[in-house]
Amino acid sequence: MSKKRLLIVGGTGYLGQHLLQSFTVHSPFALAFTHHSVPPPHALLDAIPHALPFQVDLRSGDGLDAVSHAFGQPDVVINCAALSVPRACEIDPEAAVSVNVPIALVKWLSSFGESNTLLIHLSTDQVYEGTKSFYKEEDETVPVNVYGKSKVEAEKFVSENCPNFAILRSSIIYGPQTISPVPKSLPIQWMDTVLAKGEALNFFYDEFRCPVYVKDLIKVIDALSNQWISERKQLQLVLNVGGSDRVSRAQMAEAVAHARGYVTSLIKPVSASTVDRGVKSPADISMDITKLIQTLGISPVSYTKGVSLTLDEACS
Template structure:
């Protein structure tokens, strides 16, 4: 029996690398799946290629679709495609709305997938920023009223995927945190940044009025692997929309306090300030905490509590 083919779109990004590593390190997954991944702005490093030697890399431009046909030709028709690629920095999206829509709405990817009929599952990463941010613990059926271009582009992507894909699972992820990747990503990681800032012993400002449900990266990987395995084993139609956050609603202040607690830093270094005190060049929703009951019910996975995830993150950094 042939191995099932999994393509990770955006494989050199933060979540993409964690997915690649997890699939490559799991003996069962190794014997079940053939892996390919795409890259665009960041070519795969030697470290990443060495860590996932059996994964085939492909250069793909999602805006035009250039490179997608090369995957079908060299790798074959995929059984599962996991789309992690996005312009995900809200300020960048605000400055270039056209680029945000071109990259974040996976028009060319879905068109390519539609040529395979119903044989492929698309797992698409969305965001908690689709919500307006005026209440706590949003549910999937709540209206999506994004306040910035990034959120708008991701809502449009959800609509596009839902309309044109036969089989899909859309995961509305919150802030993703966890250990650094095999090949370090250029963007700063939240826990590592807070740790570095507090380690200097200087007072730092943190927002006390923006609430999120940060999700530990390995939980997100487990959720994606569960959906992949379920699709491979059952082959039943999948049309899912799930909030994919952690179990805790926390402000930036509370996020930093957990880092201080784990590290033994003084919490007096953490100065609570309102988000209005800084002009970030983009409107940011206040409270986009999410109800994850549907996620737990659908997958049987209970995401890691935030403080526990911080411990695991800092332990993995090898300096705890």
């Protein structure tokens, strides 16, 4: 029996690299991934020798035909590709929509005719307005910035045009650095670096998230992929994928300080309203993850545990 095929869209990003690494180690899948402009780094290619790389422009769909010819119809597609920096989306809303709403990808999948592919699409907690705690999946999505609006539009497009999908509303993703380090700053590593310098720094005490440890997010994606392969039952699912704790930015930093033994007085709590970041940011988009736990039986680690695991791996 031939191997099932799994395609990671946006394989050179933070989550994409972690997924490739995980599926390379223990997976029943034949692997392929897409990247956008630059060639994939050698360190990544060396670590995943059996995964096929494809250069694809998601805005136009250029490159997807090459995937069809060399790899075939995937059984599972994981779409991690996004313009995910809220300020960049605010500056160029057109680019945000063209990248974040996967029109070309979904049209390509529909070209195969049969609905034998599961699309796992990464969304965000920023689809919520941020005026209360612990949002549920059925709560109204009222995003306050362009990034959130583009992701709501993406969810709508996927749910209306894909017969089989799982939309994962992820919070801040944190964890170890990737095989080939990503250019963006990673939250735990950044906090560790600035606190290690012994300099006082401001952190918001009134902006709340449910950060999710990257390996928990991978467990969710792995479970959904395997469930689809084994059962082939139509799936139309929206899940909040956050960690188990609602924490402020200041509490996030305090956990890093405690884990490392830094002086917590370096963390100066300030209100998010005192800083102009060039983009509106929702105050409290913490998420209720009851549906995740009930549907897949996966309970994410606590934030403090995730911080310890991240820092331990950085030292090893």
